[in-house]
Amino acid sequence: MTAAAALRPALRDPLARRRLAWAVAAVVVLWPLLRLSEFRPSTLLAPANLHVMAGFVAGFLPPSTTPEFLVLLSTATLQTLAMATAGMALAFVVALPLAFLATRSLSIAAVGPADGRWRGRGVRQAVRMLMVLLRSVPEVVWALMFVRALGLGPAAGVLALAITYGGMLAKVYAEILESADARPARALLAAGSGRVGALCFGLLPLAAQELVSYTVYRWECAVRAAVVMGFVGAGGLGQLLDQSLKMLSGGEVSSIALVFLALVFLADAISLALRKVLA
Amino acid sequence: MKARLRRAAGVACVAAVIAAVLASFAYLAVDFRGLFTAEGRHAMARFVAEFFPPDVSPAFLRRVGFASLQTLAVSILGTLLAMAAGALLALPAAGRLGTTARWAARFVLSFLRSMPELVWAALMVLAAGLGPFAGTLALALHTTGVLGRLFAESLENAAPAPEAALRELGAAPVARFVYGTLPQVAPQCAGYTLYRWEMNIRMATIMGVVGAGGLGQMLYFHLSLFQQAQAATVLAGMTVLVVASDTLSGWVRRGLAAQSH
Numbered sequence: 274m275t276a277a278a279a280l281r282p283a284l285r286d287p288l289a290r291r292r293l294a295w296a297v298a299a300v301v302v303l304w305p306l307l308r309l310s311e312f313r314p315s316t317l318l319a320p321a322n323l324h325v326m327a328g329f330v331a332g333f334l335p336p337s338t339t340p341e342f343l344v345l346l347s348t349a350t351l352q353t354l355a356m357a358t359a360g361m362a363l364a365f366v367v368a369l370p371l372a373f374l375a376t377r378s379l380s381i382a383a384v385g386p387a388d389g390r391w392r393g394r395g396v397r398q399a400v401r402m403l404m405v406l407l408r409s410v411p412e413v414v415w416a417l418m419f420v421r422a423l424g425l426g427p428a429a430g431v432l433a434l435a436i437t438y439g440g441m442l443a444k445v446y447a448e449i450l451e452s453a454d455a456r457p458a459r460a461l462l463a464a465g466s467g468r469v470g471a472l473c474f475g476l477l478p479l480a481a482q483e484l485v486s487y488t489v490y491r492w493e494c495a496v497r498a499a500v501v502m503g504f505v506g507a508g509g510l511g512q513l514l515d516q517s518l519k520m521l522s523g524g525e526v527s528s529i530a531l532v533f534l535a536l537v538f539l540a541d542a543i544s545l546a547l548r549k550v551l552a
Numbered sequence: 553m554k555a556r557l558r559r560a561a562g563v564a565c566v567a568a569v570i571a572a573v574l575a576s577f578a579y580l581a582v583d584f585r586g587l588f589t590a591e592g593r594h595a596m597a598r599f600v601a602e603f604f605p606p607d608v609s610p611a612f613l614r615r616v617g618f619a620s621l622q623t624l625a626v627s628i629l630g631t632l633l634a635m636a637a638g639a640l641l642a643l644p645a646a647g648r649l650g651t652t653a654r655w656a657a658r659f660v661l662s663f664l665r666s667m668p669e670l671v672w673a674a675l676m677v678l679a680a681g682l683g684p685f686a687g688t689l690a691l692a693l694h695t696t697g698v699l700g701r702l703f704a705e706s707l708e709n710a711a712p713a714p715e716a717a718l719r720e721l722g723a724a725p726v727a728r729f730v731y732g733t734l735p736q737v738a739p740q741c742a743g744y745t746l747y748r749w750e751m752n753i754r755m756a757t758i759m760g761v762v763g764a765g766g767l768g769q770m771l772y773f774h775l776s777l778f779q780q781a782q783a784a785t786v787l788a789g790m791t792v793l794v795v796a797s798d799t800l801s802g803w804v805r806r807g808l809a810a811q812s813h
Contacts, residue, residue: 303632309625310684311765317680326679355576362573409794410787413670413758414768417775422599428582501670505761511670518674530667537666550565 325521332523336531345513350532353509356427356502357495360434364495365488367407367439372446374400378455378476379468400443407440416502430507434495445487453479489544496540500533510536606784616770616789623766623793626684627756630691631749637692638699639741645700646707657700665697669755674762684765691752691759702744706737743808746801753797757790767793 286292306312316322373379375397412433419429450472458475462468466475477484503511510529517525643649645657673690680686715732723731760768767790774782 303629306625306629309622310629310688312629312685312688316685319681322679322681329678351579355579358572358576359580359582362576405795406791409791409798411754411758411790411794413761414771414787414790417761417771421775422596426582427580431580431582497668501668504670504674514671515674518678521678530671533671534663534666547565547569550561 329521329523329526332521333527335524336528337522337524338528342525342528346510346528346532349503349508349510349513350536352427353499353503353511353536354496356430356507356509357434357492357499360431360499361438361488361492361495363431363435364438364442364491367435368442368446371400371404371439371443372450373468373472375404375443375447376450376472376476378451378453378458379462379471381462381468404440404443404447407436408444410437412437412498413502413505416507417505420506425506425508427508429505430499430502430509433502433507434498438491438495438498442488442491446484449480449483449487450476486548489547493540493544496536500536602780603784603787605781606788607779607781608785612782612785616767616785619765619767619770619786620789620793622684623756623760623768624753626687626691626759626764626766627749627752630688630756631695631745631752633688633692634695634699634748635741635745637696638703641696641700642703642707645704648707657704661697661700661704663697664693665701667694669694669759670762673759673764677763682763682765687756687759687764687766690764691755695748695752699741699744699748703737703741706740706744707733710736739808743805746804750797750801754794757793 377397380393380397415433415436416429419432423429423432453476455476457479458471461471461475499507499509500511500514503509503513504515506512510533514526514529514533517529641657641661644653645661647654669690672693673687676686676689676693680689710733714736715728718728718732756766756768758768760766760770761772763769767786771783771786771790774780774786
C-alpha cells in the first residue's frame with residue numbers, strides 16, 4: 274500500500290488491484306491443471322530419458338539415404354499426397370449437397386408465402402446437426418475406427434478425411450454462401466427460378482473465389498492430416514515415421530522430417546499458385 | 553487476348569485438378585466397392601453394432617470423466633505455455649531486436665509449426681515418458697510456432713505512433729512497449745489464443761493415440777483390446793468435450809465482438 278501511495282497519482286497504475294486479482298485467480302486455476310497434466314519438467318532431465326533422447330538425436334545426422342529406404346520414402350510420400358487428394362475429392366462430394374441444403378439464402382419460403390416453411394427449416398436444422406456430428410469426431414479417431422473395420426492401409430485414411438473434411442467443408446461453404454449478398458438469389462427465386470438455378474446464377478458468381486481459395490487451403494490441411502493418420506495405420510509417411518520412431522532410428526526420422534517439411538512447403542506453394550490462377 | 557489467356561489458365565487448372573484426383577484414386581487402388589457389397593455392409597454393421605450399448609457403469613464413467621479433465625488440462629496448459637513462448641519469440645520475429653534475430657526467430661517458428669502435433673507428441677513421449685506431460689509439451693511446441701507467427705504479424709501491424717510518443721516523453725523501452733504497443737495488439741492476440749485453444753482441445757483428445765494421456769489413450773487402449781463398449785463411451789466423451797468447447801468459445805467470441813462494437 275505504502276509504495277503505491279507514495280507514487281504520485283499520475284504514475285500509479287489505475288488497474289493495479291484488478292491485475293493482481295486476476296493473477297491470483299489464474300494461479301488458483303492453474304494449480305489443479307498442473308497436477309492433472311502431471312506437469313513435471315524434471316522428467317525431461319531424468320538420466321534414463323536423457324540417455325534415450327541423446328542417442329536418438331545424435332542419430333539424426335546424417336539423414337538416412339540408403340536406396341531401399343529412399344524407395345520406401347518416395348512411395349510413402351506419393352501415398353500421402355494421393356490420400357489427401359482422394360480424401361478431399363470425396364469430402365467435396367459429401368459437402369456439396371449438405372451445403373446446398375443448409376444455405377439459408379436459398380430458402381424459397383424466405384421470399385414469400387410457401388407451404389414448406391417449417392419443413393425447410395427442419396431440413397436445414399437436421400443437416401446442420403449432421404454436419405456437427407461429422408466434424409466433432411477428429412479425423413484420426415475416424416481413421417482408427419476404419420483401420421479396425423477395413424484393415425491397415427490408405428482406404429481408412431481416405432474415408433476418415435472424407436467424413437471430417439466433408440462436414441467441415443459443408444459448414445464453411447454454407448457460411449460463405451450465406452455471407453454473400455442474398456438479393457440476386459432471392460430475386461431469381463421470386464421470379465420462379467429453381468434452387469439450383471438460384472445457386473448457380475445468384476450466389477456462386479459472388480462467392481466462387483472465396484470457395485475455391487478455402488477448398489485449396491483445406492487441401493493443404495488434408496496433406497498434413499494424411500501424414501498424421503499414418504500413425505494409426507492408415508499408410509503413408511506417418512506409418513513410416515511411426516515405425517522409424519519405434520525402432521529409434523534417428524537417421525530415418527530426420528529424412529522423413531525433411532521430406533515432410535518439403536511437402537508442407539510444396540503444398541503451400543501449389544495452393545498459392547492455384548489461388549492466384551483461379552482468383 | 554488477356555481474358556482468353558486467363559480462361560485458358562483456369563481451364564488448365566481445373567483439368568490438372570481432375571487429373572490429380574483421378575491419378576490419386578488410381579494410385580491408391582482402393583476398392584471401395586467392398587463397402588457396398590452385401591458382405592461388406594454386414595461386416596460394417598456388425599462392427600458398428602459392437603459399440604452398443606456403451607459402457608455406462610459409474611466406475612467407468614468416472615474414469616472417462618477424469619480422462620476428459622486431463623485432456624482439458626493438457627489443452628489449456630499447452631496453449632498457455634505456447635502463448636508465453638510465442639510472445640517471447642514474436643518480439644524478435646517482428647524485427648524489434650535486429651535483422652539477424654528476426655530471421656532466426658522466424659526460422660524457429662516455421663520449424664515448430666511445420667511438424668504436426670502428433671509427430672511432436674511421438675517425439676515427446678520419448679523425451680518425457682508416456683503420459684499427459686508429453687502431450688502438453690507437444691501441443692505447446694506446435695502452438696508456439698503458430699501463435700508466435702500470428703503475434704509477430706499483429707506486432708508488425710500495430711501503429712508506431714503511441715510508442716514514438718512515449719519515447720519522446722523519455723519512457724523506458726519496456727514501459728514504451730507495455731503502454732504503447734501491447735494494448736493495441738492484446739485483444740487480437742487473445743482472440744488468436746482462444747481460437748487455437750479450441751483447436752487444441754480437439755488435438756489433445758487424439759494426442760493419447762501415441763501414448764500422451766487423456767481420452768485418446770483410453771480410446772486406443774480399449775480399441776486395442778476390442779472392448780468396443782468402453783470405446784463407445786470414450787467416443788461419446790470426446791464428442792461432448794468438443795461440442796461443448798465449440799459452443800462455449802462461440803459464446804465468448806460473440807461476447808467479445810459485441811463488446812468491441
